[in-house]
Amino acid sequence: MPVKDDAVRLTAAASAQLARQVADVFFAEALFDRMSDIVFFVKDCAGRYVVVNQTLVQRCGLRSKQAVLGRTAEALFPAGLAASYAAQDALVLSGKRQLFDQLELHLYTNRRQGWCLTQKIALYDMRRNIIGMTGISRDLAAPDRPHPQFAAVALALRYLQEHYARAVSMAELAALSGLSVARLEHHFRKIFSLTPRQMMLKLRLDAAARxxxxxxxSITEVALTCGYQDHSAFSRIFKATVGMTPSAYRVHIASL
Structure with missing residues (x-):
């Protein structure tokens, strides 16, 4: 084991030395500027943007990063969305939560909507004090159609598309696809970048948005049509995913 231990120590030393020598700690900005399907940002503890990529700028309907830097979500997004983002950020900045693979429906200035998976983590100084946060939101990729299990998994997807208004169990989907529950989960995520449950949520909220x-x-009719037994449960899930209540979303869409 000494050889392995030496390698670990050398790697740690090299990493620490590189960290001290890097002139720009936000070197990732230039890389994320090249990725049109990913929103990237760094915020300080007050929620102000200190680093953003070009994709975020474009989706805010602005022309330059300077128009975003130093501003908060409240200054850039509709009130309902901004409040949701701020609450989410507050949890991360408090150290109470990190966000991984959070399925969200984003609204853009050109009235376009886009599903994405969001990740957010806190940034720490050398004394483990939180000094900010960083995150990315990646657009859902197109399905991996060449995947060898695509046909089997597509059967499960089609069933979800036809029956999203009721509770569909993983056992049903697994039996339909001829796969075990574990294998279906695995292949579903590989092909669609989502779990079956996330896909069910997406299908329901896509229908709700329409x-x-x-x-x-009425919002009660929307809830029932999309598989929710009551208005409050639907509103809670809709707000957690879209960032605003169904009522606020309706007003927002009408104003565009």
Missing amino acids: LLSDPGV
Whole structure:
């Protein structure tokens, strides 16, 4: 084991030396500027953007990073969304929570909507004090159709698309696809970047978003149509995923 221990020590020493020598600790900004499907940001403890990539700038409908830097979510996003982002950030900055693979529906200035998976973590100084946070939101990728289990998993997806308004069990989907529950979960995530449960949530809220654009459909009707037994449960899940209540979303969409 001495050889392995020496390698670990050498690696740690090299890492520490490189950290001291790097002139720009935000070197990742230039890399994320090249990724149009990923929003990247760093915020200070007050929630102000201190580093952003070009994708975030474009999706805010702005022309330059200077228009974003130093501002908070409240200054850049609709009130409902901003409040949701701020609450999410507060949990991360308090050290109480890190965010991994959070499925979210983002709204953009051009009225386009986009599903993404969000990750957020706190940043620490040498004394383990939280000094800010960083995060990315990655657009959901197109399905991996060449995957050898695509046909089997597609059967499960089609079933979800047809029956999202009721509770569908993993056992049902596994039996339909001819895979074990564990293998179905694994292949589903590989192909669609989501678990079956996340896909069910996405299908329900996609349908809800369409229905909410029609002012003639009540929110209670939307909830029932999309598989939720009561208005409050639907509103809670919708807000957690979209960042605003169904009522606020309806107003926001009508104003665009």
